Amino acid sequence: MAKIGVFTCWCGENIARNVDVDKVSEAIAKLPGVGCSMNYKYMCSEPGQSLIATKIRELGLTGVVVASCSPHMHLKTFRKTCELAGINPYLIEMANIREQCSWVHSDKEVATAKAIELIGMAVEKVRRNHALQPIRVPVTKRALVIGAGVAGIQAALDVASGGVEVVLVEREPSVGGKMAGLSETFPTLDCSQCILTPRMVEVGQHPNIKLMTYSEVEKVDGYVGNFKVTIRQKARYVDIAKCTGCGSCWNACPKKNKIPNSFDYNLGNRGAIYIPFPQAVPARPTIDPDNCMRLQSMKNGKELCGICAKKCQTNAINFHDEEKFVEVEVGAIIVATGYQLYSIKKEQENPRIKGYAEYGYGKYPDVVDSLQFERIISASGPTGGEPKRPSDGKTPKSVVFIQCVGSRDNAKGITYCSKICCMYTAKHTMLFKHKVHDGTASVFYMDIRSGGKMYDEFVRRAIEQDGAKYYRGRVSKIEQVMVDGERKYRCYGADTLKGTPVVVDADMVVLAGAIMPSSGVTQLAQKLSVGYNEYGFLSESHPKLRPVETNAAGVFVCGACQGPKDIPETVAQASAAAGKALIMLSQPELTREPEIATIDEKLCAACGACVKACPYQAISIEEIRDRKGNFIKKTSRVNPGLCMGCGTCVAVCPSKSADLIGFTDDQVYAQIESLADVF
């Protein structure tokens, strides 16, 4: 006979304000099988929990219902309470009378009636609960880090230094990401490469890190603690084990300095065999098959050029290289795929987002985006750090910086703030003024957002010491004009503080484009079963309390793939993700919730509907045989290690032979039936 304890929480005023808790307790006490029904101000508090524990022990309760907040909030808390009081933790159910009742209703009488019904449903469910044991699964002590920008580098180094092997995958030929291309960094103006390259080298040399550049994640199988990841190593045409990085090949390439270098955002050039930048890690070249004469000629059965192979002393060049698939087993995955700038041009990949045709980006050579400007003023950039404008190589005297290009612009379809543009634009003005003392830096901004340690001081310095001109207003149009035979870009803006139009003739314009997640991140997220928002930024599990976890167990996020952020924040988040991964991998085994699918093998017709519907490949068709090995029948069977308990199989099973432990059809129907008089 069931003896169920029902504990209704006031949640301070949150529930009690709109729900008559005394009336609820009274009504619930009359339900069959309810052994005790009481209410208390804070059930989750220490006295609240001990009230539950005491009643469990005193009355020998067979099930517990806590009517309070969402189970997301406190189910774990109350399971612990039950466990400590000596009953199986899966014999408790929560009735959500806060989010689903008191918070959304204003009529107390109605809300009270609804609370009684919600609790009544939970009572019917808990009456059919069974004691369950968590599933234990082994853990592979190895982590995968996807993306080797500053976030991935930091996460990989931290995990590796924690004594766990790391596979670091980067799709570009070198690690370093966006940060490797930056000039100097706010708010201290230290050189980006100077602080990053030692880390890059460390990643290349760390005994616990297996670096896989020019590689992408192809497929992800398995589950937390036991992922099987297939990595596609793109054909590099250079054996990086044999290559010494001497440079004979890329210096001899006839296409040297003839092909736009994407690392320099096409402002500088490289050869067909190239390293993207001198400090690349690994310092091993890659052949670009679209531009290599030999590889192109091989398509027609000829063998042209091949100079690089002739120059190579170690025979490292292999024109017959093909992409390879490597399978790695890992226990945890950290995603650090970073960002890209929103395409400012008119055409957009995402139809909901519009471009800025009015700024002439892509049409006027001297209208550049902020990452291009970083290369222009970077000591390692195509101009060697001399500020030269792309069209004619002249030193610009007047530069206009436009902030919020895309960001915070509902009309263009991007509502969020890209967060770092205010700071780097101030930095840009400073770096420009430091190099061109008689130059003018004009900034058009919407608001200056410079929260952070020494951040606002930095912006004030740009304005007050370096003399950047800040106009609060936006630019409506940029026109190319000729002034005294000089090519100028006329920016039609406004100074809304003065209430006057502002027209500036600039030699060069820098657009602070919005930050978007890297291309391909949504496809990756789908492989990992990680959520993402409408822009493709990956979703953390909880915005405050689980900022680096995702809803896919064992998958963590860090850096700009989760949302726009600057370097210090990215690094902090990367270390946090590494810490979370290390915590997980330090366990001897993982326990998983036992709420998984099960098949009634007697009744299963083995139609395979569940096999095809299962998103986790957790179900297979098996044969049942007797002791002599005679075939009896076929059935579907669930692998408890793989099942995530989503219930899709239950929905598709025509004969309802599939069921979800902890959420059985029996329980769910009983809940529904408790509501309706028609049954």
Add this chain to the structure above:
Amino acid sequence: METELRNAIRKLLEEKTVDVAIGYGRVGVNGAVGATFVTNPDDVDRLVWNNECRQNLATHLTRAEIKKLGKPAIVVKACDARAVVVLCNEAQIKREDVYVIGVVCDGIETADAAGNKTGALMGKCLSCVEHAAKNVDLLIGDEAAAKALDEKNAPNAKSVGHYEKLAKLRAMSQKERFEYWREQFSKCIRCHACRQNCPLCYCNRCVADKNRPTRIDTSSSLKGNFAWNILRAFHLAGRCVGCGACAAACPAGIELDLLNLTLANAAEDQFGYVSGKELGELPLIGTYSPTDKEEFIR
């Protein structure tokens, strides 16, 4: 054709290619045509082939008592052959374990309440564009004649027969349509003949026979009738081959084939999917493609 069929089956049984032949015979009280099982080559004269062969014999392929008899040969019309394909695709049978004899069919006649022929073709036959069975081991009948019939029916295939009824149904208001089905389902006596005659209703224990929890009212109440008939149609969504065996078997004359056609038609319109077309085809439900239409998601 009938003689040809008998000879072919006699040969198969004599040569022990198969152990049992599942065909049609006059087995009913008034000589009505139904399933006949022949294991002895001398008995093949019991088999018949005519335009009263309404049943879909594929339903017997999954029955344990028939499986016990050994390897079967089965007589199928084109629509029944599609059911065999679905059974293979759903791993209920292995194609190589069955010898499939297709017959060229020029249409099956409906029966009246007493079981007598009416002279009118079944709705599915009026719009049939596949008179010769596909994916078979042996085809009996004139293939050229079948092709001619296909071509004759093709231009109006989607507007005659039960498609005509479907168009009328679609033209109704939601309320009228509900009333229509209410009237149809109110006739249901829950004999489950539809299920027993459907080759794709092969579950060991049907959800309608489960009582913990009771998902469908077991008595023939209107609510239970709605639940049963709609649930069965849902279970056939993207699977039904349109053989019409359910409607032919229904003693209450419920237009079950029309109900199933609405879903089959949606599968074809939305996803270009025709059930039972080819061996190895993935099921419509439970298979996701990034190019699937999503316009119905709102």
